[in-house]
Amino acid sequence: MRCAKQLFSKLLLWLLLTVVLAACSSSGVKVDPNKLSGFEKGKTTYSEVIDTLGSPTQVMTLDDGRKIVTYSYYGVQARPESFVPIVGAFVGGHDTEASTVNLIFNKKDVLQSFSSSQTGMGNGRGFEGISQSRKEVREVK
Numbered sequence: 001m002r003c004a005k006q007l008f009s010k011l012l013l014w015l016l017l018t019v020v021l022a023a024c025s026s027s028g029v030k031v032d033p034n035k036l037s038g039f040e041k042g043k044t045t046y047s048e049v050i051d052t053l054g055s056p057t058q059v060m061t062l063d064d065g066r067k068i069v070t071y072s073y074y075g076v077q078a079r080p081e082s083f084v085p086i087v088g089a090f091v092g093g094h095d096t097e098a099s100t101v102n103l104i105f106n107k108k109d110v111l112q113s114f115s116s117s118q119t120g121m122g123n124g125r126g127f128e129g130i131s132q133s134r135k136e137v138r139e140v141k
Helices: 002-022 044-051 126-140
Strands: 024-028 059-063 067-078 093-105 112-123
Touching: 044 067, 059 126
Parallel strands: none
Antiparallel strands: 024 067, 059 067, 067 093, 093 112
16 A cells, blocks of 8 residues: 555655746747847948857858848746646636747848847637637627
């Protein structure tokens, strides 16, 4: 009996650890928008950007010698209610966040222009998703 309790305790610990680790995931490089405001077109160099933001997720060199540097980020976090037994299947969900920053450098590695975009979205399942859909239908009528 004691052996069974120890096995159950270990299994429960591994299950809890798996759930906690599965709660969130991210990939890429998240850029702080405040750091972008410090860059000056026609003055900031490629090296200064790398020193400030770190390694980009992509560097594309164009045939005319210009570079397009991209920092992409994608993150997903499960909502806490997703992990409530039985209830989580009906009200759970997750939130996603994505951002992209593109910087264009001339042949001399000086910043010409840059742009950024941020996206955030929540996804529900079960009753939450149904109630959101019904609400949207009511608003359309």
